[in-house]
Amino acid sequence: MELRLLRSYVAVAEELHFSRAALRLHIAQPPLSRQIQRLEEELGVQLLKRTQRRVSLTEPGRQFLESARAILAQVEASVSLVRRMDRGEAGHISIGMTSSVAFGDALPRLLRRYREGHPAVSISLQEMSAGEQMAALREGRIQVGFMRPPLREARVSLIPFTREPLVAVLPAEHPLAGRRRIPLKALARDPFITVPRSEAVGGLDLVLEACLQAGFRPEIAQQALEIPSVIGYVAAGFGVSLLPQAARRLAHGGVSFVDLSTPRVFIEMAAVRLAGQDTPLLAGFLGEVGGIASRKARG
Amino acid sequence: MELRLLRSYVAVAEELHFSRAALRLHIAQPPLSRQIQRLEEELGVQLLKRTQRRVSLTEPGRQFLESARAILAQVEASVSLVRRMDRGEAGHISIGMTSSVAFGDALPRLLRRYREGHPAVSISLQEMSAGEQMAALREGRIQVGFMRPPLREARVSLIPFTREPLVAVLPAEHPLAGRRRIPLKALARDPFITVPRSEAVGGLDLVLEACLQAGFRPEIAQQALEIPSVIGYVAAGFGVSLLPQAARRLAHGGVSFVDLSTPRVFIEMAAVRLAGQDTPLLAGFLGEVGGIASRKARG
DNA sequence: CAGTTTGATATCAAGAGGGTATCAATGGAA
DNA sequence: TTCCATTGATACCCTCTTGATATCAAACTG
Known part of the structure; x- marks a missing residue:
């Protein structure tokens, strides 16, 4: 069974006329007749009733027309899909x-x-x-x-996506809360809340690096697994933290977000x-x- | 796009090995290689990654394997269906x-x-x-x-299916009710309930014929469209009726079904x-x- | 580094598929 | 009724596809 036979059959079954169908298929009528004969022979089923003057479908022929249409549509859809996949669409x-x-x-x-x-x-x-x-x-x-x-x-490639500054997160009652910006070293004496290294690569490291750059070694008071927990600890007065800018959307009454004037430390994704x-x-x-x-x- | 290409592709994609796939398809390896090349060319999509040592599927290739399998299954199902239709199955x-x-x-x-x-x-x-x-x-x-x-x-062909005797239907209080069998002429003076000729070809005619055969012309008291209505009229005392044996299953207390001894009239379906x-x-x-x-x- | 495996390439033979010419049957027109 | 046009089937030829054989090139194995 080949698709050419199905295409030919659909044309004949739709036109109910060999010559017109041949025209549509851009082939001559005799080969088309042979194709349909071969199709019927292969199936062992008479699909068309030819009265040498009029062509009509048998009941199996009517069914097969539908099947053939469905198959051809599926082929077309599959080809189109694979092409779109190839184009990344x-x-x-x-x-x-x-x-x-x-x-x-x-x-x-x-x-x-x-x-x-x-x-x-x-x-x-x-x-x-x-x-x-x-x-x-x-x-x-x-x-x-x-x-x-x-x-x-190794063996990975990396496409930079976002880059945003770390900002200080202070308890609302912290003396520096409410300032527009502060230098990081103003927090030298505060205990720090961080996320552990294993959870977010760069989180803990970046904080350490920033503090060292500001000239002090921070005291890590607490580690919290999730950013909301960090903010919770800060609000409870356990210490301060450095978080990506985006964490501002999690702000609530108990904490204050303050920009860092120096050093400006960026966290990347x-x-x-x-x-x-x-x-x-x-x-x-x-x-x-x-x-x-x-x-x-x-x- | 031809099904041969799909069959070949399925074999290669499943074996991930051209020579083994060729063996399975009962062709030699070189033509198989060319077929796959042609398939990829026709699609404009690379389906296989050949490292000259190992064959693997690309992402579109994986998708196309599924599509090809589905198409081939559908073809097979369609062929099988049309063959069963041809055999009347x-x-x-x-x-x-x-x-x-x-x-x-x-x-x-x-x-x-x-x-x-x-x-x-x-x-x-x-x-x-x-x-x-x-x-x-x-x-x-x-x-x-x-x-x-x-x-x-004319122009119809007719296959006899059932043939059952007409039986008499009498009101329960009719003098002959309860008899095992009676001759039809015993009902010569009773009014008859029938279904009209247009509703069931043969119904009215058969009754008339039977009565004439028994030697009297029946008085048609009432025509009812449905057999249950006929039985209702009989139960209500409007008259008697002749119905096919099968109507017995509609019997209720108000009527009595009595076989006819002579003439035995058969109604056919x-x-x-x-x-x-x-x-x-x-x-x-x-x-x-x-x-x-x-x-x-x-x- | 040699040998084996494996897919690709080149070339040839065979067969499938399409084209043209023609036939046979049917239905409508004269 | 007869003739002609229509339409699918048949016969025959030619081309191009498809498969087979021989061979190559690359890569993994030991």
Whole structure:
């Protein structure tokens, strides 16, 4: 059974006229007659009743017309789908992200924008730590991870996505609360609340680095697993913290967010993929990531 | 795009090995390589990654494998369906029947039996008068009608199905009620309730004929459209009636069914189809009708 | 580093598929 | 009734696709 036979059959069954069908198929009538004969022979079923003057469908022939149409449509749809996948217009992307990424609005905005331009791409999002993301990337469970550098991993490629300043988070009753900006070293004597290194690569390290740059070694009073918990500890007066700008949206009465005048420390987020894993789909997605990043950098 | 390419692709994509796939397809390896190349060229999409040592699927390739499998399965299913239709094992039959047919259990039993042997045949049943059935047959709305002969129609063929005696229906207080059997002429002075000729071909005619045969001309007191109404009129004392044996199942306290000793008048039911409309499906169905009829006749 | 495995390439033979000419049957027109 | 036009089938030829064989090139194995 070949599709040519099905195409020929559909033409004949729709026209109910061999010569017209042949015209439509851009072949001559005799080969078309032979094709239909061969099709019927192959099926062992009479599809057409020819009275040498009028062609009509038998009951199986009517059914087969529908089947043939459906098959040809499915073939066409499959070809179209695979082509769109090849152009990166269709497919599925599984994305991992650290919980800290979820607080910003950069990723949601990226995804909304991307999906508008790529309606045939389905996307699944999973929250996982940086380490879990690396494992998931290697096992193919996700194709892209969103996490905060630096990474110690080789064999990955990294597309910078967002870059935002760390800001100080103080209890509402802290003497410096309410200032527009303060130097980091003003917090030299305060205990610090941080997220542990394993949870968000760069979180703890960046804080340490910033403090050292400001000329003091911070006292880590408490470690909290999630950013809301950090804010809770600060509000309860356990100490101060440095958090990405985006955490401001979690502010409440008990805490005050204050910009740092010096040193200005930036925390970055990047899209990460396994090196050498560049499908057109990923390329398109990461292109969007890079495009947004560079547009922000310029603006 | 031809199915041969899809079959070849499925083999290669499943084996991930050209030589093994070629073996499975019973062709040599070089033509197989060319087929896949041509397929990829035709799609404009790279489906396989060959490292000259290892073959793996690209993402579109994985998708296309699924599509190809689905298409081939659909082709196979369509071929199988059309073959079963050709053998009369699958399809649809629309059947018309007069309301009087519905009272017997012969048709339900026939259908039950037929469906057991032909699970892929769907059947629709519609109640309509004999005249409506003829129109429906001609317009193709039904393929078989069940009605009572005689027919005045030409161009139909008729397969006898059931043949049952008429029995007398008397009001419970009728002097002859309760007898095992009576001659029809015992009812010569009773008024008769019948169904009109247009509703059930043969009903009225048969009664008239039977009475004339018994030597009297019956007085038609009342015409009722449906058999239950006839029984209602009889129960109400409007008169007596002659009904097919099968009407016994509608008996209730107000009426008495009494066999006729003479003349024994039989009312027949037949399956009717348009002459020249013999599909394998219909042939199988009508074969079953005839089979049951002849089995009953013998038994 | 040699040998084996494996997909690609080149070339040839066979067969499938399309084209032209023609036939046979049917239905309508004269 | 007869003749002609229409339409699907048949016969025959030619081309191009498809498969087979021989061979190559690259890469993994030991």
